[in-house]
Amino acid sequence: MVYAADSYVGFCQILYEYLTLKGVAVSVxxxxxxxxxxxxxxxxxxxxxxxxxxxxxxxxxxxxLLDYISASSADYLFLGLTGRAVFRICKALHHQKKNSQTPIxxxxxxxxxxxxxxxxVILRCFVDRLLFTDPTLMKKSRAFLSLLxxxxxxxxxxxxxxxxxxxxxxxxxxxxxxVFFDQNVVPQEYEARVRLADSILxxxxxxxxxxxxxxxxxxxxxxxxxxxxGDVSIEALIAGRTxxxxxxxxxxxxxxxxxxxxxxxxxxxxxxxxxxxxIPSYSIVVEGDVNTxxxxxxxxxxxxxxxxxxxxxxxxxxxxxxxxxxxxRKHMAPFNKSSLPLLFxxxxxxxxxxxxxxxxxxxxxxxxxxxWILSKLR
Numbered sequence: 061m062v063y064a065a066d067s068y069v070g071f072c073q074i075l076y077e078y079l080t081l082k083g084v085a086v087s088v089x090x091x092x093x094x095x096x097x098x099x100x101x102x103x104x105x106x107x108x109x110x111x112x113x114x115x116x117x118x119x120x121x122x123x124x125l126l127d128y129i130s131a132s133s134a135d136y137l138f139l140g141l142t143g144r145a146v147f148r149i150c151k152a153l154h155h156q157k158k159n160s161q162t163p164i165x166x167x168x169x170x171x172x173x174x175x176x177x178x179x180x181v182i183l184r185c186f187v188d189r190l191l192f193t194d195p196t197l198m199k200k201s202r203a204f205l206s207l208l209x210x211x212x213x214x215x216x217x218x219x220x221x222x223x224x225x226x227x228x229x230x231x232x233x234x235x236x237x238x239v240f241f242d243q244n245v246v247p248q249e250y251e252a253r254v255r256l257a258d259s260i261l262x263x264x265x266x267x268x269x270x271x272x273x274x275x276x277x278x279x280x281x282x283x284x285x286x287x288x289x290g291d292v293s294i295e296a297l298i299a300g301r302t303x304x305x306x307x308x309x310x311x312x313x314x315x316x317x318x319x320x321x322x323x324x325x326x327x328x329x330x331x332x333x334x335x336x337x338x339i340p341s342y343s344i345v346v347e348g349d350v351n352t353x354x355x356x357x358x359x360x361x362x363x364x365x366x367x368x369x370x371x372x373x374x375x376x377x378x379x380x381x382x383x384x385x386x387x388x389r390k391h392m393a394p395f396n397k398s399s400l401p402l403l404f405x406x407x408x409x410x411x412x413x414x415x416x417x418x419x420x421x422x423x424x425x426x427x428x429x430x431x432w433i434l435s436k437l438r
Contacts, residue, residue: 064091065140069108069110070220075138076112086116109314126153172194173197185212191403198215198216218393237319237320238264238324239273243325243326246355247355261298264305272306276294342367
């Protein structure tokens with residue numbers, strides 16, 4: 061199993077638990093090219109609920125990964141990498157197939173696939189098993205891939221690795237926490253992040269009876285696709301002017317789900333995860349540079365889950381989870397335990413030919429054009 065960012069460690073944790081219970085030997089590779097990176101820190105292990113022993117994890121540079129895979133005799137390979145990295149590795153293994161047996165390859169989507177939806181699917185579709193957390197995206201992908209005259213991945217609804225606990229939200233219960241999920245890179249512009257920090261402090265001042273918890277994404281030096289040079293986290297921006305009812309939270313937020321009154325973010329996947337647990341959850345409107353590849357504000361707006369600061373205050377006064385939970389269940393499934401046997405079942409006899417490399421490259425270029433067209437229609 062391979063992961064290159066914190067987004068994928070949840071997948072690896074579940075697969076590791078399943079395989080070790082069955083007595084299967086498992087190797088876990090942590091891929092990083094950042095020299096100053098500390099790898100997966102204790103803070104991240106707690107946050108993502110990781111119990112894989114550190115001694116099992118081998119650190120490796122990305123330029124050594126293909127050689128490592130080629131030299132191994134693995135029967136199964138999970139690639140917790142970017143779509144482009146998965147695409148490159150699959151093409152390289154395609155060239156080697158004539159001389160050696162390749163493992164069953166799986167990969168998945170670590171979060172929302174909104175801005176680069178078609179590209180994300182095409183880059184990953186030439187593996188054997190493609191894992192989804194979004195049931196709507198899986199249905200669309202399965203329908204699209206069925207039109208191709210070539211062998212593509214078996215689409216499996218894996219669900220969110222975070223959503224392993226049953227929802228416990230109850231309206232009648234008094235819940236003390238309002239949770240903000242930071243992303244580090246949305247918004248990216250410093251001034252916009254300052255305005256976002258100010259909005260959180262203003263809401264906290266308006267509701268002194270609630271405890272506002274800031275759930276940080278990644279600290280400096282930690283493995284993440286959401287890292288920026290310098291510390292511009294919301295935690296850092298509010299440091300020194302934090303009222304008594306605002307605090308940082310570095311643990312696994314699902315452990316306190318029963319005590320969360322409401323959650324919000326700019327465009328984090330955690331909005332859907334919290335809403336799927338029955339917690340009223342929204343995207344807060346932020347002016348400024350939010351059009352990064354990780355931004356999903358337009359997506360949340362289309363679901364009717366975007367709120368201004370004033371509207372969010374009203375939701376805190378009178379929370380109702382019906383709208384956000386209904387929207388979330390269309391786009392975020394809980395962990396599907398029954399998917400695990402499907403992942404490790406023997407490869408089926410191919411009924412369609414494998415796509416030649418030039419066809420894969422052509423489909424990739426078409427997907428970029430398709431995403432550009434979709435961006436203009438939104």
